[in-house]
Amino acid sequence: MRRVLERVLAALHILEDSLLVGLLAALIGIAVTQIVMRNGFDSGFLWADSMLRVLVLWIGMIGALVASRNQRHISIDIAGKYLPVTAAKVVTIFNALFTVVVCFLLAKYSFEFVKIEYESPSMAFANVPTWVCESVMPVTFGLIAVRYLVVAVLTPWRALVQEPAST
């Protein structure tokens, strides 16, 4: 069971990484092509500019998801550095649960937003409807919530290994 879980997790990580790298590669590729087309051939794709901006959102969201893998989010960590181990664990659990609640709410309300857009669809670019572009928000917030829930559950059993988070 444990082996299976670890495999699923590893596969998920690879999937996220590849998605992130792929999105960035697409961003660079499309942006450069657009410049060449515009300056060299006085043309360009109508959908490219909108698509690039959606790509930025996706990169941001998935980057944030990957960042939550080892809690590399920006925080004001003043208390944490001076606490004894047990207290630090309690604080870690509290912070994680807090994040779970907020992310769950964000997932819920951004899902409501996506639903509204789904019911009266509009196009973001080319033939891609806006709600598809927006759906990255509820999905990632949901996954970030799950990730922090796992942190909260596992912390009591885990030795605290905290490297100084670089932002």
Added chain:
Amino acid sequence: MMLLLACLLFVAAALGAPLFAVIAGVAMLGFQSMDTPLAVMGIELYRIVDTPILLALPLFTFAGYLLGESKTSARLVRLTQSMIGWMPGGLAIVAFLTCAFFTAFTGASGVTIVALGALLYPALKQAGYQERFSLGLVTTSGSLGLLLPPSLPLILYAVIAQQLPDGSGITIQDIFKAGLLPALVMVLFLSLYGFWETRKHPVPLKKFNGAEVKAALWEAKWEIPLPIVVLGGIYGGFFAVSEAAAVTALYVIIVECFVYREISLRKLPEIMRDSMIMVGAVLLILGVSLALTNWLIEAEVPTRLFEFLKTHIDSRFTFLLLLNLFLLVLGCLLDIFSALVIMIPLLLPVAVGFGVDPVHLGIVFLANMQIGYCTPPVGMNLFMASYRFNKPITELYWATLPFIAVLFAAVLVITYVPWLSLVFLGR
């Protein structure tokens, strides 16, 4: 109930919960209290898509990470040293210039200390500079250049300012022009300090060597066009900023992976991922703070804050002085990105009320925050340097102190001489 939740948010922030969650919590609580349906959070976050300039963020960040991983830093140091290393205090000046240049591209993410500090620190000691001076120098210089384009915080400031009624007229080009002279003032002040230090503790001078300049130029020939293309393109109006970012990203990939071959294609995805993690962390905070900003404006918080402050502060001069002190404390507690997204929506309307130009405010804000990189307890440069050079943090506190004093003097000049920030804007 509301009050209880507000307290909870405060506690979570102080205990080190992820800041995006805290900001999102505050925004949701605020909207809830105004009976706005919370689906607004989705709408606000999706506004990231309506901000074309943000395209530059992942592209420049990635380019910066790539430069940080390659040997660009070594070539940069060699080139600068060959050209000005012969002057008294030369190597110190070399260090300031290269750090400023490098940080502009890497966005003060701590990369400068890792990539350049590791070269400069031994070089400084070997050249005869005092240990403490060298240590303080490389630690403080890790964030020098924040005010130079295309640094991330400059771009972020423009993005946030544009969301506000008082700052809607600000363009990214304005901000990019505004930072030039103030950054120069900082480098100048620090260089004078470096020169003064060599008067006190003389270091042997090096001779100017024309052949070495030539060799260094030749070695760096592929990277020298980079700042010319980026800055010339932006200032000359040939490129939009996001276009310059795209060209930079592609150019850096080609040069580092295929020309110099210092980064293998295997390693490239890893660098792409790591840089995008940082972009994700910053964009998420920015996204939720867009929501917070909107609520603040709707609830007229900045207006009320201004009304309150007006009864206590009577002049622009006093306001700026208090602003400096406040930002100094803020810089000790918050990193630059969080400070930007949280404070600018509150500060900008107030500053405009006191007659401060919003562009000038941005430069003052970032210049102040730059000091925050080196102040305890959370100054990132201190941790990066402590980690990199294997020195206790307390030793670094003492080493950086004189540099912080010099930087603060520079910040005061930047604050009270708005001309430095505004001269190229034609205001």
